Amino acid sequence: MKKLIFTPITVFALLVFLASCSQEENDIQVVPETKKEELKSEALVKDFIEIYKKESNRSIILNSLKGQDLPVALDAVMPEFEKNSAGTEALAGLKEYQKEIRSTQVAGEALQASEIWMLNKDKDFAYDEVLFAKAPETKDEEDMETVTVYNIKGEAVELNANERPDLPIIMIEDNGYEALKLRASAMNEMLAESNLNTVGSNLALRTASEDKKPIEVTRLTSINLKDDKEPWFLGSAEIYAVVSGTRNEKNEPQVQVIAMTYLDKSGITYRPNQIMVYWEDYSLQAVNIQLFEQDSRTSYKGLVTNISGEVTKLTSDLAKMPELTALGTIASAIISAMPDKWFTNDDDEVDYFYALKKQDYKDFGGAAGNATATFELDVIEHN
Incomplete structure (x- = not known):
């Protein structure tokens, strides 16, 4: 059986290798839970915007929101989305979100239910002036200074959290x-x-x-x-x-x-x-x-x-x-x-x-x- 012989050079090389491994581990960035939620919310809102862009879906959304004072359950409009946007990535994303929400109702822990509502829905506006957002639910409302909303192009816009905006905004909410x-x-x-x-x-x-x-x-x-x-x-x-x-x-x-x-x-x-x-x-x-x-x-x-x-x-x-x-x-x-x-x-x-x-x-x-x-x-x- 051969003996392993460690020369100074091999020892040095081993130390360099171990140090590089350690550095690689240190370079791995752990994404905080709040950031993960923000990224999920952004993806959801952008999927909804794509659904909204289709005229047949947009008509369903706006007529439903303007026709009543209460929020509209997302389940109530999903069948129309499935007909009008079948096979799209946006619909797949929205369905995955709905699946996740329904799982809370089965597990019985959070008991969430998805719905949409509209701020300033009685004002006159063009369809492409509408902004979109996911209700921020993992932050302390008293500490919030801004709220991120998105325009129809999917671009982020920051609004003052403490001043009610005079803009039409469709919000997606799980806890309403x-x-x-x-x-x-x-x-x-x-x-x-x-x-x-x-x-x-x-x-x-x-x-x-x-x-x-x-x-x-x-x-x-x-x-x-x-x-x-x-x-x-x-x-x-x-x-x-x-x-x-x-x-x-x-x-x-x-x-x-x-x-x-x-x-x-x-x-x-x-x-x-x-x-x-x-x-x-x-x-x-x-x-x-x-x-x-x-x-x-x-x-x-x-x-x-x-x-x-x-x-x-x-x-x-x-x-x-x-x-x-x-x-x-x-x-x-x-x-x-x-x-x-x-x-x-x-x-x-x-x-x-x-x-x-x-x-x-x-x-x-x-x-x-x-x-x-x-x-x-x-x-x-x-x-």
Whole structure:
């Protein structure tokens, strides 16, 4: 067997080789996650621009966006894109994006839903004056100074994040109106699993027994917000309510999440006639209604886990409290569960209505002075 002989020259050559390998490794640039997201967003927007350039697609997009106040689900217009742009790279890119978004709905972690909306859609503009952007969802809105949008040529344009532009801009968003509907439903399912949401169970029992007693509810018949807490580049606000109270003599908590998808702009009085409370679900004839805006691009599961943890750990104490004290304690626990800083944005506190009784309230101001609402007691008779 031959012995390996290391001369000074071979040792030097080996050291040079190892050093060059080390240098090559050091030259490899790791792309930060935020940069990866920016590159993905840019590619998505440019694919959408190519789709938009085709007149038949453009007509569908603009007519859909101008025809309603709410965002348009991308799923609603994709069939037309597939007919008009079959076989194109742009369509393939858009379909891959849709596939990725749908995977979040199966996995149940982020629960995203893609939609498009348009800033300044009521203004007169030529089709090639429209700008395009992906709603920035991995950055803290308070720290943003500029927003990158793209013109019809695919060229980047920087806009002031703090000043609403007077330009038509089509935005693509994953965490808006459509996502809120999915998340509200999922959050209530999780609250039910934690035994914090039994909403509707009493009514179901009564229906099964053919009890024809009228159903007492409280409706939200009008509401106006001074500030919807949403910057221009994230579009309309996505407001949800957390309704809470006690459901039995032990003061066991009842918590329900209600999506208020119509409540998307400040300074406008909305008249939803939305049922907020089924009084059969509560033992005390008073509830809390706390309004928040879905600003966080984060885990709704984490929020429910926080709420469940904060409220559940009070269960033994709640049983010893007077009912009204327990009601206030539950509301405080829900506030404590809200994130200080998750991912990028917080779920903004919009306003609170504490200890609302089973009665009418006309033009009633919330505790924070941001919301003015009218609540009306209603009785629903059986057929």
